[in-house]
Amino acid sequence: MKPLSPRRGRAATLLGAALSGALLLAVAPAAASGAPAPATGLDAAFAAAAKTYQVPRDLLVAVGYGETRLIDHDGLPSQDNGYGVMHLADNSRNRSLPLAAQLTGLDAAALKNDAAANVRGAAAVLRSYADRQGLTRADRGRIAAWYPVVAAYAGASSDATARLSADHVYEVLQHGLVARTDTGVVSVAASRVRPELGRFAKVQTAGEVSTAAPQGVVAAAVPVPQYPGARWIAAAGGNYGAGRSAAITTIVIHVTQGSYAGTISWFQNPSAGVSAHYVVKSSNGEVTQMVRDEDTAYHARSANPYALGIEHEGFVDNPAWFTDAMYRSSANLSRHLANKWGIPKTRSFIKGHNEMPGNDHTDPGPHWNWNYYMSLVNSGGGGGQYLAG
Structure with missing residues (x-):
């Protein structure tokens, strides 16, 4: 039945610290002052995965934030069997976890329990979906072009529900965010990005x-x-x-x-x-x-x-x-x-x-x-x- 009871789990290993204590500071534009500090911890994992798979870094962060608020829950699954900060899933509708294992060569245990591996796996899955959608190199450089890819990543039961998920990711991008994790701050600057909906332009927002x-009290079944x-x-x-x-x-x-x-x-x-x-x-x-x-x-x-x-x-x-x-x-x-x-x-x-x-x-x-x-x-x-x- 539904959610699993929370239990104490294993700490993330690749980063050398558990990331389950991520705490939202704000959902607001990230301020820029002087030279940016070097990325560390989870922030570095996002930067490295984004570079390796040519996925926009801010988009990758926003997808993770939309799924989990960048919290890994010590490797415990969500109610639909999703794991880690990027919610790599393995259920009848969403097979992003086994796909990530295939694409990265990492085993399922690492993808579930290691935050950096989880981010890398998600980036590989997003890039795979981008290739299926026919995004060119130029397209991949524009966050707006990734909307159908983000919708596919949701592994939703319908296009309408997929749009509900993708819309939220682009709301995060538009508002920006600042989140603190056990290994440092992860932030995304607010952007006026307007997603290119593609075929989803004809899909009604869910519900x-x-x-x-x-x-x-006696209502018709409408x-x-x-x-x-x-x-x-x-x-x-x-x-x-x-x-x-x-x-x-x-x-x-x-x-x-x-x-x-x-x-x-x-x-x-x-x-x-x-x-x-x-x-x-x-x-x-x-x-x-x-x-x-x-x-x-x-x-x-x-x-x-x-x-x-x-x-x-x-x-x-x-x-x-x-x-x-x-x-x-x-x-x-x-x-x-x-x-x-x-x-x-x-x-x-x-x-x-x-x-x-x-x-x-x-x-x-x-x-x-x-x-x-x-x-x-x-x-x-x-x-x-x-x-x-």
């Missing part, structure tokens, strides 16, 4: 956005979100059950152990066997609904028949994912669901995944601020749910 009033302002992207049919065998009494808070787009794609994958009703994005609180409230998402084992599941983008071992925008958006969603289904707005009925019977998960983990979250649920001070578009 129809609802502008309607909330639907009633492909639109029931929560105003959310996107609707249906989970694969085998990842949830039609209808309910019990009354809805509980809201369950989860953390995805993965990225927003990656989680959505995983719930669309028929081999996943899991889903949640809603997924909330870290950076801006965007909400995607994937299962109707009246249907049974597979997210909390024996509690599934009576529980509504809300997934939050991020990893339990790093609080940087739990932004104020996420807290406020999720609290608005929980308040809406509690009002709709007559659920008391208390911790006895709004619970963490770790508190549900018969489970072995730890999410949302020790960094989730329950006092703040419940104060927002009950105060109505969430500031309005995210309106996409």
Whole structure:
């Protein structure tokens, strides 16, 4: 089921230090003053891999940041079996990990556990996808031309979800970032890059956005979100059950152990066997609904028949994912669901995944601020749910 419980893992070896403690400092233009300092640690790994495979260095960093915030999680996998700062994956839809092993000659263990090897593997995969897309040497020098390649790297279940992932990478490039890791700062200067969408220009951004009033308790099975302002992207049919065998009494808070787009794609994958009703994005609180409230998402084992599941983008071992925008958006969603289904707005009925019977998960983990979250649920001070578009 869904995320693996976090465990203490092995430290990265090639860099000589674990990079799992990466901490976001800001998402802002990187300031330039005087001569740039020489690259070290993870920053040096990005520079070397970018040069070897002729992938723009800033693009490589932005892809990693979009997937993991440059955190390797001690070699532990994400919910869709992705590893390292670049989220090299091995599942039925995304085979970037075995491809990286083939292209670099590095074994899977090194690619999973060694941060520099992981970055090198991702650069090799991106270059391979660029060659398949027909990017020329001149094209490879323009970050804007890499959009279809970034979309392919997502290993998404649909073009619409691939675009969701690629759009986020280019948002990171446009805003810039400064992130601190155990081996030094990694930064990307803000850029006005406008991606060349190619065939993705004809692909609708994932999910129809609802502008309607909330639907009633008895709702028609129509492909639109029931929560105003959310996107609707249906989970694969085998990842949830039609209808309910019990009354809805509980809201369950989860953390995805993965990225927003990656989680959505995983719930669309028929081999996943899991889903949640809603997924909330870290950076801006965007909400995607994937299962109707009246249907049974597979997210909390024996509690599934009576529980509504809300997934939050991020990893339990790093609080940087739990932004104020996420807290406020999720609290608005929980308040809406509690009002709709007559659920008391208390911790006895709004619970963490770790508190549900018969489970072995730890999410949302020790960094989730329950006092703040419940104060927002009950105060109505969430500031309005995210309106996409």
